[in-house]
Amino acid sequence: MSIRLIAFDLDGTLLRNDKTVSERTMKALQRAADQGIYLVPSTGRIFDAMPEVVRNMPFVRYAITVNGAAVYDAAEKRMLYEADLTREEAEAVFAYTKEFDAICGCYQKGVGWMEETEFEQLPAYAANAKILEMLKSVYHPMKNLQKEIFSQGSTIQKLIYFFQEIPERDRKLQETKERFPNLEISTSLPNNIEVNSAGANKGLGLKCLCDHLGLRLEECMAFGDGTNDLAILKTAGRGVAMANAAMEVLEAVPYRTLSNEEDGVAVEIERCLEEN
Structure with a gap:
């Protein structure tokens, strides 16, 4: 069956480690767009936090953002x-995680917020310099976040926790999943935990978009590397794990491609176009 929509995660998937898009990948995306294929970023980020190089791609109209908590039509805003x-x-998650040795950020109405004192600690919790640069551009400091955040709205799109120690993150990840079985608990970076509502995952976002566009899920291909990509990789007709994906992803997804540093997305899109 021909592919009519390609969804791709950003960090660790489309983007190289320096947060750029390779020339080969850009050419592969353009070739797919020229054949009428929808190209859809599928990310844990809010729309405005996607790299400019992605937001400015002329063929990108739709985006699955905040792990599926928000599906956005950029043309119609x-x-x-x-x-x-x-x-x-x-508030239940805030109460449970207050003893975490981690800092917390949240997304609300397409804006990132972080407790002021924790924002100042970002350099100690960012996995590397590029991620630190990205986090500083995404989050805005707020005093008394857990109290004041609800003065701006009654809901939150996502909560994100950043850890210094990976073993500690791994322990808390399992504990959080057990404590909140009715929420979506996942990761997108080696040192984070992401908490979304039960109705928010990238697979549900893809289903919503396909309904909107009149497409079948079998006509979709998706790329990802983190556990927050598992739902969309299992939902799309062809889910493709990056070679650098988390072990849980590699064990769950039958299709593989090269790593994000080796133009894995481009390689698979080129193969797809030949099959089409």
Whole structure:
């Protein structure tokens, strides 16, 4: 069956480690667009936090953002789908995680926020310099975040926790999944935990977009590397794991491509275009 939509995660997938898009990948995306294939970023980021090189791609109209909590039509500047954490859910997570040796950020209405004192600690919790640069551009400091955040809205799109120690992150990840079985708990970076509502994952976002566009899921291909990509990789007709993907992803997804540093997305798109 011909592929009519290609969804791709950003960090660790489309983007190289320096957060750029290779020339080969750009050419492969353009060739796909020229054949009428929808090209859809599928990211844990809010739309405005996507790299400019991605937001400015002339063939990108739709985006699955915040792990599927928001499906956005950039041409019409409107949301096609939203699935936020309720205040009750967010406050329960805040209460449970208050003893975490981690700093917390949150997305609300397409804006990133972080407690002022924790924002100042970002250099100690960012995995590398490029991620630190990205986080500083995404989050805005706020005093008394857990109290004041709800003065701006009654819901939250996503909560994100950043750890210094990977073993500690791994322990808390399993504990959080057990404590909140009705929420979406995932990771997108080696040192983070992401908490979304039950109605928010990239697979549900893809289903929503396909319904909107009149496409079948079998006509979709998706790329990813993190556990927040598992839902879309399993939902799309052809889910492709990057060679650098988390072990949980590699074990769950039958299709593989090269790493993000080796133009893995471009390689698979080129193969897809030949098959089409």
